[in-house]
Amino acid sequence: MKSHVIVFPGSNCDRDVAVAIKNISGHQPQMVWHKETSIDQSDLIVVPGGFSYGDYLRCGAMASTSPIMHDVVKKAKEGVPVLGICNGFQILIESGLLDGALMRNSSLSFICRDILIKPKNQSSVFTKNAQVAKMPIAHNEGNFFVTSQQLKKIQDNDQIAFQYCDENGNVNEHTNPNGSLENIAGILNEKKNVLGMMPHPERAAELAHGCEDGKNIFESILN
Amino acid sequence: MLAKIYITLKKDVLDPQGSVIANSLRSLGFNNIEDVRQGKFIEVKLNTENKMTANKQLNEMCEKLLANLVIEDYKVEID
Amino acid sequence: MLAKIYITLKKDVLDPQGSVIANSLRSLGFNNIEDVRQGKFIEVKLNTENKMTANKQLNEMCEKLLANLVIEDYKVEID
Amino acid sequence: MTNHNWQFQTEQSLVEKHGLKLDEFEKIVEGLGREPNLTELGIFSAMWNEHCSYKSSKFWLKKLPTSGKRVVQGPGENAGVIDIDDGDVAVFKMESHNHPSFLEPYQGAATGVGGILRDVFTMGARPVANLNALRFGEPNHPKTKHLLSGVVSGIGGYGNCIGVPTVGGEVNFHPSYNGNILVNAMTVGIAKKDKIFYSAAAGIGNPVVYVGSKTGRDGIHGATMASAEFDEDSEDKKPTVQVGDPFTEKLLLEACLELMKEEAIISIQDMGAAGLTSSSIEMASKGDVGLEIDLSKVPMRAKNMSAYELMLSESQERMLMVLDPSKEEMARDIFKKWDLEFEVIGKVTDTKRLILMKNSKEEASIPINILVEDAPEYQRDYIVQEPSPIKEYKPEDFDQNNLLNDLNTMIMHPDLSSRKWIWEQYDHMVMADTVVRPGSDAAVVRVHGTNKGLAMSTDCSPVYCKHNPYEGGKHAVVETWRNIIASGALPIAITDCMNFGNPEKPEIMGQFVECIRGMGDACSKLNYPVVSGNVSLYNETNGEGIYPTPAIGGVGLIQDLSNVKTLSLKEDGNFLCVVGKTANHLGISKYISIIQSKEEGGTPEINLDTELRNGNFVMDAINQKLIASAHDVGEGGILVAISEMCMSGNLGITIEIETNFPHGYFFAEDQSRYLLEVSPNNYDACQKLANNNNVHFEKIGIVGGDKISIKNIGDQHISALKRSFETGIKQISQL
Numbered sequence A: 001m002k003s004h005v006i007v008f009p010g011s012n013c014d015r016d017v018a019v020a021i022k023n024i025s026g027h028q029p030q031m032v033w034h035k036e037t038s039i040d041q042s043d044l045i046v047v048p049g050g051f052s053y054g055d056y057l058r059c060g061a062m063a064s065t066s067p068i069m070h071d072v073v074k075k076a077k078e079g080v081p082v083l084g085i086c087n088g089f090q091i092l093i094e095s096g097l098l099d100g101a102l103m104r105n106s107s108l109s110f111i112c113r114d115i116l117i118k119p120k121n122q123s124s125v126f127t128k129n130a131q132v133a134k135m136p137i138a139h140n141e142g143n144f145f146v147t148s149q150q151l152k153k154i155q156d157n158d159q160i161a162f163q164y165c166d167e168n169g170n171v172n173e174h175t176n177p178n179g180s181l182e183n184i185a186g187i188l189n190e191k192k193n194v195l196g197m198m199p200h201p202e203r204a205a206e207l208a209h210g211c212e213d214g215k216n217i218f219e220s221i222l223n
Numbered sequence B, C: 001m002l003a004k005i006y007i008t009l010k011k012d013v014l015d016p017q018g019s020v021i022a023n024s025l026r027s028l029g030f031n032n033i034e035d036v037r038q039g040k041f042i043e044v045k046l047n048t049e050n051k052m053t054a055n056k057q058l059n060e061m062c063e064k065l066l067a068n069l070v071i072e073d074y075k076v077e078i079d
Numbered sequence D: 001m002t003n004h005n006w007q008f009q010t011e012q013s014l015v016e017k018h019g020l021k022l023d024e025f026e027k028i029v030e031g032l033g034r035e036p037n038l039t040e041l042g043i044f045s046a047m048w049n050e051h052c053s054y055k056s057s058k059f060w061l062k063k064l065p066t067s068g069k070r071v072v073q074g075p076g077e078n079a080g081v082i083d084i085d086d087g088d089v090a091v092f093k094m095e096s097h098n099h100p101s102f103l104e105p106y107q108g109a110a111t112g113v114g115g116i117l118r119d120v121f122t123m124g125a126r127p128v129a130n131l132n133a134l135r136f137g138e139p140n141h142p143k144t145k146h147l148l149s150g151v152v153s154g155i156g157g158y159g160n161c162i163g164v165p166t167v168g169g170e171v172n173f174h175p176s177y178n179g180n181i182l183v184n185a186m187t188v189g190i191a192k193k194d195k196i197f198y199s200a201a202a203g204i205g206n207p208v209v210y211v212g213s214k215t216g217r218d219g220i221h222g223a224t225m226a227s228a229e230f231d232e233d234s235e236d237k238k239p240t241v242q243v244g245d246p247f248t249e250k251l252l253l254e255a256c257l258e259l260m261k262e263e264a265i266i267s268i269q270d271m272g273a274a275g276l277t278s279s280s281i282e283m284a285s286k287g288d289v290g291l292e293i294d295l296s297k298v299p300m301r302a303k304n305m306s307a308y309e310l311m312l313s314e315s316q317e318r319m320l321m322v323l324d325p326s327k328e329e330m331a332r333d334i335f336k337k338w339d340l341e342f343e344v345i346g347k348v349t350d351t352k353r354l355i356l357m358k359n360s361k362e363e364a365s366i367p368i369n370i371l372v373e374d375a376p377e378y379q380r381d382y383i384v385q386e387p388s389p390i391k392e393y394k395p396e397d398f399d400q401n402n403l404l405n406d407l408n409t410m411i412m413h414p415d416l417s418s419r420k421w422i423w424e425q426y427d428h429m430v431m432a433d434t435v436v437r438p439g440s441d442a443a444v445v446r447v448h449g450t451n452k453g454l455a456m457s458t459d460c461s462p463v464y465c466k467h468n469p470y471e472g473g474k475h476a477v478v479e480t481w482r483n484i485i486a487s488g489a490l491p492i493a494i495t496d497c498m499n500f501g502n503p504e505k506p507e508i509m510g511q512f513v514e515c516i517r518g519m520g521d522a523c524s525k526l527n528y529p530v531v532s533g534n535v536s537l538y539n540e541t542n543g544e545g546i547y548p549t550p551a552i553g554g555v556g557l558i559q560d561l562s563n564v565k566t567l568s569l570k571e572d573g574n575f576l577c578v579v580g581k582t583a584n585h586l587g588i589s590k591y592i593s594i595i596q597s598k599e600e601g602g603t604p605e606i607n608l609d610t611e612l613r614n615g616n617f618v619m620d621a622i623n624q625k626l627i628a629s630a631h632d633v634g635e636g637g638i639l640v641a642i643s644e645m646c647m648s649g650n651l652g653i654t655i656e657i658e659t660n661f662p663h664g665y666f667f668a669e670d671q672s673r674y675l676l677e678v679s680p681n682n683y684d685a686c687q688k689l690a691n692n693n694n695v696h697f698e699k700i701g702i703v704g705g706d707k708i709s710i711k712n713i714g715d716q717h718i719s720a721l722k723r724s725f726e727t728g729i730k731q732i733s734q735l
């Protein structure tokens, strides 16, 4: 089991996700500085949350042009599982690995709180054991948008990974924290080996966090 | 050489920021506001005299980094 | 009537975004970048035909809401 | 001041514009043996102003207790340091950014956070939590909405980006802040005890290195504009508001911590207020050495900056270090990796002078001691005013049928309502060690990789301080102490931020003196020393001072995280018990101010012996695992505290206690009280522990259901209460 966490200037959930992976799998992930150009053989590449390049210009835009991203894209195309969380999701979108765009939250303010998500796709390496789960979000730009054709495409192709919901799995405007189209909280690429999601599973990964629902996603890839 | 770049959201993309601004303006008493859209205005100082190459470069910058073509359009102007 | 508003940071005010964008462009190979400043570009659709009053209104909007006069300058243009 | 016959070349008005008194100027001339040039005048002005010299407050601050078994570093360094066992230390401090936040709330608050973070990581600590203490004017004052939303998004904007969780704080609204809001920011960091960095420069000939952002004309002392030298193109030279760049600060943080792992840094000091001036002088003075700086080497953002501007610029995200010369290249590589400026700008000398060169011309030469040791210190006149009299209230004055309505009105008020609208804009979970999030008493943050944690809370009641500064000073300290105890921790030490009006007015100075006396008595009694702090005076508009506001930030240690308590009720059938006596003190209470719109009746008094006994009892009971949840009784009294426990736990309660003065019992703000949820099995043990310690402990109700039911009075649904609770602050943002 070998995993890698990419570190950009301004990443700030890199350590958190590494700790979660270590606790869950027993293996210490390797941290990869963005200026490097290649990643060793890997079973999981994580693009962590934070404010790469300060979120200046557009979240994820500058990080997506970092040297390491060529190899991340290449590995993703070869089928290596790639997980982007929060700013990592934004980076994967900007690098073209995932469809759509993440715009400013409809409230126009940063939101940090627990939300619930339910899996729509239940076959990918990330979501195969997923259920309704509670975990935090913490972002300013998580308002997912795609054009109507693209939406149809990702729907038809079962690429919607998670939707914001309530305890009973109901998906509606009251359970939508940021204005995302179709309450989308996470999406997959066509091949289903790349997942981008706004919620932070690494912040709901041990008892001290008050909730362990986030472990499921890591367990299903790592074990 | 000073270039100006305008980045705007595509027509059919919702602009949450613009609508909030429009509402705030209305509540300040500007009742004749029909619509507000917010974009970016970027000024780039380039060390070159050649407008042609500058123009080409600036367009490339927009495509590669400054604009997100999924949701945004851009326009380049050179003084 | 469509109006365009340009909001820019005052000259000596630090523009953290601009400098990071400039560095990022340089590392993409655009070596002749001297400086980048990022501002806002706001389009306002107004239901009026009178340019004079529109102009007055738009300036007021900038002073009251759109621009932060402590650190920003603004410019209004009417098509 | 003496009446001078101005006999100097320097214009009298120039001296005044630099905020220096004429006899202070005489002192400068005497010390230098000549008149200062403009750059030197600027340096003196910065060093001798209240902010850097503490000239009005020093005498009194020395009276605070600052030592204790766990104190590793008390006041005097960038931040205080306390021992939290196992070779770990906690490093923390609070600082004000009041005036800049009033001018530009987003940037003012953001740069306030940036500044206090640097104070903490300069000492070698990784920041692990931010807190704040905020005061705004009346909720419906025309400026409040703009200031509140700007300050909150500024604090979030900076903290979220740099990736340090903002885990707590406090906020009040009062007309005394209409024209002068308070923004106090606190940072807590963790370091290894044997890896703390200090500011004293050492090693003659060692390089002085500038790192971080470039220097621009940010926040230069207003006097620049006035001085004759800048007449031409003065528009260009206007000082500008500081803009925060949290991204650069994040890089600076990582680069500094990376370099601190090597044995390279001899001394380090952040550039805060008065930038290069205060940082270089601080280093030289602490190390009893001189510094020679070549200003032309300073990385500049703007063109043609003068020596004066370079020395007084308050550009953010910068640091000054003295390095071991053999490590210079290694250090340079680290900063290069993080894309930061790194420039050797000078060296340590044995002259004990600050010598500034620019393009080979000497711009200043000042003996360090006259800047620091000889700085003016005043024992200002003060008048201690009589505290507001304590008023006795009678049951007949209140209608008990209104009691639950009154409760509803109170918890809807911005002073008592939920602060969720605020903390949801802060990332309070990044670093994944937040164990108790905002919304409980103290926040708890785990020490990374261990099973211990730090509890922290900021508090102050300015209304209490106004009406009785001595009791108010005690209260601010004790309130953090209680919050920390209620979260399951041992309170260890505090930092403070003393926000007051103009100290040249004897009544204001009297408030300051009395608040300090109250704080000192509480700290001594509770073995809870002051390890760092900050003073912000002259908070006035149109000659009216703000209410005295000694904001306190307390820190405690939890050895075993399984002892953490929150205020949420946990289980049907448990007993709710009150610790401490209620004596119907309604004076200056939230009830009187919100329901009766009055501010009268006297500040409640604190008996520090009772306080200590009750607190120790709660700590013991928690450590003996007898307690399910805990909450201190604060503003609003018992019923507000009970409501908070119910709303947070989504559980109701049946209150059985009988009283012939319900308003008095339920809304009084008598001190030294806590509410404890105890399972029936543990009740006897608790009662016995209380008896043995001479602590008043009494069961008042049984947890369960979805309502607050009070015998002989009525019911209130928790869900309805919650709706009211959540409107308060949010409403302001929608005004």
Ligand SMILES: Nc1ncnc2c1ncn2[C@@H]1O[C@H](COP(=O)(O)OP(=O)(O)O)[C@@H](O)[C@H]1O
Pocket: D132, D133, D134, D166, D167, D168, D169, D170, D171, D419, D422, D423, D437, D438, D439, D440, D441, D442, D443, D458, D459, D483, D634, D635
């Ligand atoms: N400005 C703020 N930022 C973050 N959290 C805040 C702020 N103000 C209050 N809080 C949080 O809200 C809760 C209630 O605060 P407060 O009313 O001061 O409690 P108490 O009366 O127990 O001291 C605490 O958890 C506190 O940390």
Ligand SMILES: [Mg+2]
Pocket: D169, D170, D441, D457, D458, D459, D483
């Ligand atoms: Mg508090």
